[in-house]
Amino acid sequence: MTACGLAILGVLVLIVYQLVSRSSLSWHAFGFKFFASSEWDPVNEQFGALPFIYGTLVSSFLALAIAVPLAVGVAVFTTEMCPAALRGGLSFFVELLAAIPSVIYGLWALFVLVPLLSAYVQPFLAKTMGWTGLFTGPPYGIGMLAAGVVLAIMIVPIISSITREVLLVVPQHQREGVLALGATRWEMIWVGVLRNARAGIVGGIILGLGRALGETMAVTMVIGNRPEIAKSLFAPGYTMASVLANEFSEATGDTYLSALIEIGLALFVVTIIVNALAQLLVWTVTRGQPARGHA
Amino acid sequence: MPESAGRIPVPRGMPSISLRRRITDRLMTGVAVLTVLLVLTPLIAIFGYLIYRGVVSINWAFLTQTPKPVGEPGGGMANSIVGSVYILGIASIIGVPFGIGAGIYLAEFGRNRFGSVVRFTADVLNGVPSIVTGIVGYSIVVLYQRHFSALAGGVALAIMMVPTITRTTEEMLLLVPQAMREAAYGLGVPRWRTTLSITLRTATAGIITGVMLAFARVAGETAPLLFTAFGNQFWSLRYDQPMAALPLQIYVYANSPYDDWHRQAWAGAFVLIVLIVTAVAAVRYVVRRGTFGAA
Numbered sequence: 160m161t162a163c164g165l166a167i168l169g170v171l172v173l174i175v176y177q178l179v180s181r182s183s184l185s186w187h188a189f190g191f192k193f194f195a196s197s198e199w200d201p202v203n204e205q206f207g208a209l210p211f212i213y214g215t216l217v218s219s220f221l222a223l224a225i226a227v228p229l230a231v232g233v234a235v236f237t238t239e240m241c242p243a244a245l246r247g248g249l250s251f252f253v254e255l256l257a258a259i260p261s262v263i264y265g266l267w268a269l270f271v272l273v274p275l276l277s278a279y280v281q282p283f284l285a286k287t288m289g290w291t292g293l294f295t296g297p298p299y300g301i302g303m304l305a306a307g308v309v310l311a312i313m314i315v316p317i318i319s320s321i322t323r324e325v326l327l328v329v330p331q332h333q334r335e336g337v338l339a340l341g342a343t344r345w346e347m348i349w350v351g352v353l354r355n356a357r358a359g360i361v362g363g364i365i366l367g368l369g370r371a372l373g374e375t376m377a378v379t380m381v382i383g384n385r386p387e388i389a390k391s392l393f394a395p396g397y398t399m400a401s402v403l404a405n406e407f408s409e410a411t412g413d414t415y416l417s418a419l420i421e422i423g424l425a426l427f428v429v430t431i432i433v434n435a436l437a438q439l440l441v442w443t444v445t446r447g448q449p450a451r452g453h454a
Numbered sequence: 455m456p457e458s459a460g461r462i463p464v465p466r467g468m469p470s471i472s473l474r475r476r477i478t479d480r481l482m483t484g485v486a487v488l489t490v491l492l493v494l495t496p497l498i499a500i501f502g503y504l505i506y507r508g509v510v511s512i513n514w515a516f517l518t519q520t521p522k523p524v525g526e527p528g529g530g531m532a533n534s535i536v537g538s539v540y541i542l543g544i545a546s547i548i549g550v551p552f553g554i555g556a557g558i559y560l561a562e563f564g565r566n567r568f569g570s571v572v573r574f575t576a577d578v579l580n581g582v583p584s585i586v587t588g589i590v591g592y593s594i595v596v597l598y599q600r601h602f603s604a605l606a607g608g609v610a611l612a613i614m615m616v617p618t619i620t621r622t623t624e625e626m627l628l629l630v631p632q633a634m635r636e637a638a639y640g641l642g643v644p645r646w647r648t649t650l651s652i653t654l655r656t657a658t659a660g661i662i663t664g665v666m667l668a669f670a671r672v673a674g675e676t677a678p679l680l681f682t683a684f685g686n687q688f689w690s691l692r693y694d695q696p697m698a699a700l701p702l703q704i705y706v707y708a709n710s711p712y713d714d715w716h717r718q719a720w721a722g723a724f725v726l727i728v729l730i731v732t733a734v735a736a737v738r739y740v741v742r743r744g745t746f747g748a749a
Contacts, residue, residue, distance in 0.1 A: 163555025164564065164572045167620065170613055171575050174582065177593045232489025240486055249490065256497050258734050260674020261584075262701045263723045266708045267500045270507075270716065312496045319493075343479035366581070373583025375677035376705060400585045400677070407589070408602075408681040423589045427582065434581030438574065 174427065182421035184413055193421060199386045201410075206418035208425065210386040214303070214396035215426075218378060219371040221307030221392065222314055227364055229311070230318035231353075237319075238326040239348050250323065257316035265380035268309045273300035273381055276308070281393060296393040299383075304392040306382040310374055314367035321366060325359030325444050326352055362440030369433040373426060375400040399426045501727075508724025511717045521687050521703070527714045531722050533689050537604070537698040538726075541683055542673060544608025544693065549615035550665055556616070557623025557661070562649050564624075573624075580617040587613050588678035596682060604690075604697035607683030611675060615668040622664025626657040663737050670733040674726055676701035700726050 185193065189206060196207025237249050277300030284294040329352050337351035338344075353360070383395020384405060399422050410416040515530050522529030556576070560569055591610030596602055630653050638648040654661075676699075679685075684696040685706065700722055707719035 161559055161563065163552055164559040164568070166552050167556050167572050167575050167579065167616065170616065171579060173594070174586070174590050174613075177590050178586070181589075181593050229489045229493050232486045233493050236486040236490050240483060252494060252497060255731070255734070256493070258670060258730055259500060260676070260701060260726060260730065262674065262676040262705050262708075263500070263504070263727060266704060266719055266723050267503055269708055271499065271503055315493050343475050345479040345482040346475065348482075369581050373581075373585065375583065375585045376701075380705070380708065400583060403585050403589070404677055404680055407592070408684065420589060420593075423586050427586045430581055430583055430586075431578055434578055435574075438577050 178420060178424040178427055182417050182424050184417035185421045186417075188414060189418075193418070194425070197386070197388060201406075201412075201415050204412065204414045206414070208399070208418075208422050210388050211397055211399040211402050211422060212425075213388050214382065215372055215398040215400070217392075218303055218306040218310060218382065218396065218398055219368055221303065222310030222371045223364065223368055225307065225311035226315045226318060226367060230315045230363075230367070231322055231360065233315070233319045234322035234326055235348060235353070238323055239344070239352065250320070253316050253319055256312070257320075261313070261374060261376040262380075264309055264313055265377035268305060268377060268381045272308060273305050276300045276305055280304075285393075292390055293392050296389075296391045298393060299395075301381055301383045301395060302393050303382065303389075303396045306378045306396070306398070307392070309377045309381055310371045313374060313377065314371050317370055318363045318367040321363030321441060322356070322360050325356045325363065325441070328359070328444060329355045356444065358440050359444030362437045362444065365433055365437035365440065369430050369437060372433065373400055373430050375404050379404045399423075504720065504724050504727055507717070507720035511721035512724065516718065516721050520689060525712070529718075531698075531700065531703050531718065531725075533686065534698040534700045534703040534722065535725065537683070537686070537690070538673070538700040540691065541604050541607045541611065541679070541697060541699055542669065544605060545611035545615055545672060546665075546669065548608060549612035549668070550619060552612075553616045553619025553665075553668070554623050554661060556620040557664075558627065558649060558654065560620065560624040561627035562645075562653065573621075576617040576620045579613075580621075582614075583677075584614060584675050585677040585680075587611075588680060588682055591678060591682040599694060602682060602684035602696040603694045604683050605693045607679045607697065607699065608693075610678035610682050611672045614672050614675065614678065618668035618671060619664050622667065623657075623661050626660030626664065627653055629660065630656045666733050666737045670730045670737075673730055673733070674701055676705050 185206065189196070193206065194208055194212065196205075197209040198205045198207045199210065200206070233249075233253060237246055237253075241249060277298045281294070281298030281300065281304070285298065288294050333351045333355060334347055337347045342350065378398055379401035382398060382401060384397050384401060385395040386397045386402070387394070389396070403419055403423055403426075407416075407419050410419055515528055516532075517530060517535070518532050519528070519530035520533045521531070556572065560573055560576075563569070564572060587610045590613060591606045595606035595609050599606070634652055634656065635648055638652045639645075643652075679699050679702050683699050683702065685702040686696045686698040690697050704719045704722045704726065707715040707722070710716070
């Protein structure tokens with residue numbers, strides 16, 4: 160049994176070893192410039208990962224901006240407001256969102272969401288908020304905005320289920336105390352519940368971010384896959400995960416493959432840090448909770 | 455406990471509460487309801503489209519034939535469905551014993567520093583992007599075999615299954631009352647025997663739940679298979695050859711320019727979601743009945 164426990168550590172070590180050793184070629188060739196250059200030219204073997212890093216960050220944070228208010232709202236509704244009869248069913252449906260495979264999100268987004276965006280949402284955004292420079296250019300539908308929206312739908316269940324868990328740990332007497340002072344229900348939630356659960360909610364958000372950073376299929380199908388840095392959210396982009404999905408099996412030449420694996424390594428390191436941070440935050444809040452408690 | 459949060463009597467319409475505060479309260483309740491509706495909309499839309507586009511596209515040919523060459527209508531995904539099951543089988547053979555073993559270790563012998571390290575590693579592994587697992591499968595299997603193979607896909611999926619199984623196994627074993635272990639020790643049963651025939655047997659249903667959850671989670675994974683199992687237009691039941699998989703085929707068909715292939719992508723997605731939802735629903739049913747923790 161200890162061997163199996165060791166195997167878990169072994170898997171992590173194996174992943175790190177493989178990624179590091181197989182990307183060394185690219186590391187020696189480009190060094191830190193790899194992450195600062197935006198030139199991606201497989202023919203001349205010049206590789207820079209900046210457009211992918213940019214695309215990953217922008218699509219993920221766009222997703223967070225959309226998903227966080229929604230997820231927290233859902234969690235607050237299911238724990239504090241909704242009638243007990245609805246509670247189980249509602250959280251089941253939200254969890255169901257998490258069970259849908261990424262490729263099906265991509266399929267749906269490609270054939271349903273993207274046409275909707277290009278016909279209605281993008282013209283509207285361009286007309287009302289075009290002056291910001293974020294919503295300009297031809298409304299193709301496919302692009303950074305579509306990727307952000309799909310990612311948002313995908314990470315809502317993660318953030319909301321963790322937020323819900325954290326809200327349930329807030330002691331009941333906090334709520335009663337605030338209510339006894341004459342607060343309305345909303346004031347009770349704001350002062351007595353959300354404020355107490357802050358750290359855990361942030362943990363859930365960061366966990367959602369971790370998922371969004373590494374998400375591959377759905378994003379690859381709608382982001383447009385062009386290694387360019389554009390200010391407009393209508394423009395196509397490219398993420399670290401989707402360049403791997405598209406080019407890995409066709410990569411010719413050792414440097415090309417090595418450069419792709421280095422992108423994988425960077426993605427791995429970032430998501431590991433993000434996830435570890437989130438785990439620590441959630442653990443500090445839910446410590447001593449019976450579900451995870453020690454028998 | 456916190457579960458009763460919704461039942462606090464809210465002092466509505468108390469004269470001391472100002473109009474502004476009452477309006478804020480109502481407004482925020484409305485916002486919370488709105489977020490729930492906004493989150494449920496895509497869920498309903500996705501399932502609606504899967505049924506609307508998917509069900510009508512399923513026919514006998516789809517379930518029994520292999521893909522036709524480009525441009526020729528007809529054909530099906532029989533080889534992909536079988537391939538998916540095959541690859542998942544390989545993943546389970548590799549992943550399930552390790553996952554359960556590590557879970558037993560954590561629950562029965564992991565009350566120490568090393569146990570916490572393993573626990574944390576498992577949680578972190580859970581967040582590794584699936585595309586990175588694909589790279590690992592590629593570099594430890596494909597590079598040695600010198601071509602893509604079902605085995606590599608199985609290894610990549612197994613790496614994704616282990617942490618989920620480990621953590622649920624641990625949780626389920628911790629639910630087994632300490633008194634049962636003590637009763638066995640009291641009869642002079644050695645520790646390993648107690649674990650094997652008392653603790654493990656009591657928690658069987660719960661552990662199966664965990665395995666099914668992990669299974670459902672990787673069943674729809676596409677990214678780790680892109681450059682491991684790779685996909686195949688023909689029948690293949692050899693572990694060392696490229697093999698078709700349902701999610702891969704959906705991805706390829708969705709990105710194709712042919713209407714007939716789009717139709718088949720929807721049909722494939724429907725089959726996939728039916729498989730996964732059945733698994734998740736079965737798991738919920740078992741958990742509801744509270745089969746684990748028999749004492």
